[in-house]
Amino acid sequence: MGERRDFTDWFAELLHLKDVPFMGVPNYMFSIEYWLGGISASALAWQVLTGLLLLFYYEPSNAYNSTMSIIHNVPFGSIILSSHLYGAYIMIFAVYMHGLYVMLKGGYKKPRGFQWVLGVLMFVLTLGVAFIGYSLTGDVLATDAVDVGRGLLTALGLQSLIPIVFGNGTELDLFSRLLAWHITIAAAIILLFLLHFYLAEENGLMPRLKDAGYKAPAVINKNNNDLPPWWPRNFIYMVALVFMTWGIIILIPSILALPSVYPSIPILFSPHPGPSPTSPQAAAVPAYPPWFFLFIYKMLDMPFGLKIDEVLSMIVPVIILLIIPALDRNDKLHPLDRPGILALALIGLTWLIELSVWSAIQPGVPVNPSWATLVMLPPLVIIIAGIYVAHRSWVSVRDKALNGGKAESAKSTSWVLSKPAASIIGYVTAILAIIIIALSLALNPISDGPFIGVSWGAALLLLSASIFSYFYTNYI
Numbered sequence: 001m002g003e004r005r006d007f008t009d010w011f012a013e014l015l016h017l018k019d020v021p022f023m024g025v026p027n028y029m030f031s032i033e034y035w036l037g038g039i040s041a042s043a044l045a046w047q048v049l050t051g052l053l054l055l056f057y058y059e060p061s062n063a064y065n066s067t068m069s070i071i072h073n074v075p076f077g078s079i080i081l082s083s084h085l086y087g088a089y090i091m092i093f094a095v096y097m098h099g100l101y102v103m104l105k106g107g108y109k110k111p112r113g114f115q116w117v118l119g120v121l122m123f124v125l126t127l128g129v130a131f132i133g134y135s136l137t138g139d140v141l142a143t144d145a146v147d148v149g150r151g152l153l154t155a156l157g158l159q160s161l162i163p164i165v166f167g168n169g170t171e172l173d174l175f176s177r178l179l180a181w182h183i184t185i186a187a188a189i190i191l192l193f194l195l196h197f198y199l200a201e202e203n204g205l206m207p208r209l210k211d212a213g214y215k216a217p218a219v220i221n222k223n224n225n226d227l228p229p230w231w232p233r234n235f236i237y238m239v240a241l242v243f244m245t246w247g248i249i250i251l252i253p254s255i256l257a258l259p260s261v262y263p264s265i266p267i268l269f270s271p272h273p274g275p276s277p278t279s280p281q282a283a284a285v286p287a288y289p290p291w292f293f294l295f296i297y298k299m300l301d302m303p304f305g306l307k308i309d310e311v312l313s314m315i316v317p318v319i320i321l322l323i324i325p326a327l328d329r330n331d332k333l334h335p336l337d338r339p340g341i342l343a344l345a346l347i348g349l350t351w352l353i354e355l356s357v358w359s360a361i362q363p364g365v366p367v368n369p370s371w372a373t374l375v376m377l378p379p380l381v382i383i384i385a386g387i388y389v390a391h392r393s394w395v396s397v398r399d400k401a402l403n404g405g406k407a408e409s410a411k412s413t414s415w416v417l418s419k420p421a422a423s424i425i426g427y428v429t430a431i432l433a434i435i436i437i438a439l440s441l442a443l444n445p446i447s448d449g450p451f452i453g454v455s456w457g458a459a460l461l462l463l464s465a466s467i468f469s470y471f472y473t474n475y476i
Contacts, residue, residue, distance in 0.1 A: 036098035043091035063138030078449030082253035082271035113325035251457025426469030
């Protein structure tokens with residue numbers, strides 16, 4: 001134990017980590033919902049690392065063949081490429097969940113209004129960079145995506161932007177432009193993230209709603225001497241979270257790429273590109289978008305005309321998200337005291353799921369007005385009516401619920417893992433991770449890519465579990 005402290009102190013002194021003005025957090029914040037932004041950041045870091053590696057082998061002049069060459073000829077290439085794809089998926093999913101959590105919790109209220117706006121802008125840029133990255137493979141789905149992109153700009157009367165975004169019509173210019181935009185937008189996301197993180201530190205973390213009395217501004221004072229220091233607690237927890245995120249990013253596409261699994265995977269979730277647009281198989285592939293654009297594609301099938309469909313599916317939602325801090329300016333934080341925002345969040349989430357499933361089942365099929373009404377209207381009515389009833393019921397018991405909750409402090413009877421057991425788990429998982437990594441070195445880095453990916457993903461998850469166990473044993 002002493003040696004561990006000495007190394008920790010040496011490392012902290014080397015990098016002056018104890019002088020870093022990051023904020024420590026109370027114990028209850030070491031829970032996954034408080035770290036969804038950290039998961040997004042971990043996925044972003046993985047995207048940067050793997051993206052830089054892919055740049056060494058990607059050729060804009062021969063997009064599809066160079067992409068397939070990375071899979072079949074570059075050592076560990078299949079792992080890097082498939083995890084880069086699924087890293088984007090995990091990042092987008094985490095951003096969705098983080099935004100929904102912040103919205104329901106009222107985290108956009110003063111003093112975090114601009115912080116929320118930055119988050120919305122990063123979300124939009126993340127979808128944009130994912131669209132472009134998806135198009136860089138040069139497969140049939142990428143060709144369809146580029147055609148759709150050109151059509152959307154044309155429908156909005158923005159034809160003049162087509163050469164800027166998609167080039168002059170040659171394959172080299174198209175993929176050179178897309179690659180340049182991919183890198184540029186990724187750099188913009190990183191810069192906005194740094195500003196977002198800075199504001200999060202300066203504005204202070206948001207405590208539990210009950211600790212803030214369900215009133216804004218809800219801030220944990222960063223100068224509170226009762227808070228444990230940032231180093232090394234937050235750092236160790238974040239390292240475990242990074243390993244967990246990276247393990248999932250590697251493990252899922254590697255499992256899907258296993259020879260016994262890959263033939264049955266729908267192209268919508270395939271870890272590898274589809275067929276070449278010039279191959280005979282291309283004609284049998286529906287024009288599927290990435291899963292995170294499915295709802296937009298179905299909205300574009302609505303019977304309002306392409307221009308109106310675009311505005312309703314892309315521009316209106318972004319504007320609504322951007323102005324939420326201006327729409328909801330009172331100091332109430334309980335979701336049922338904000339029925340409008342709660343309804344907006346639940347309706348948006350329900351429509352997103354409905355339209356995504358519909359698009360996966362019927363990609364590109366025009367929507368009949370009666371079907372649009374049947375799918376979109378009932379959730380709207382049910383959610384608004386349900387929240388109205390819940391809000392009225394809540395108002396009648398609110399004072400008692402908020403002020404009398406402390407009297408109902410029943411003792412917890414939940415099972416708690418003992419510190420010795422957690423320590424044993426930490427050692428066992430670390431040893432297993434080392435064994436799995438050692439065994440993976442015997443595999444061929446080209447032909448056995450999926451098996452190596454499964455090994456590395458599992459090893460990272462085991463290392464994550466080991467670090468979480470160490471954290472629990474020493475800091476909770």
